[in-house]
Amino acid sequence: MSRLPSIRHPVSFFDVFTVTAVSIVVVAAVLTVWHGTFVRTEMAVFTVLVFGWVAWAINRILEESVHSSQRDRRRNWRR
Helix, strand or coil, X not given: XXXXXXXXXXXXXXXXHHHHHHHHHHHHHHHXXXXXXXXXXXXXXXXXXXXXXXXXXXXXXXXXXXXXXXXHHHHHHHC
């Protein structure tokens, strides 16, 4: 069963990819419908926020992976 991507607690590439793809579609749709400097500025700010979220999400996923790996290594070492 598939799940919706998590924005607050990303745990996989699926979350990051889906949020990025949806944001690209939203920006493309908005810029296709509306033209103007203000709209372009808003879309630029939105894009910067999305890429900031992507960097945070990737960092969080990698940190959790390291912690999980360390827990598994300790658990296997004790056996």
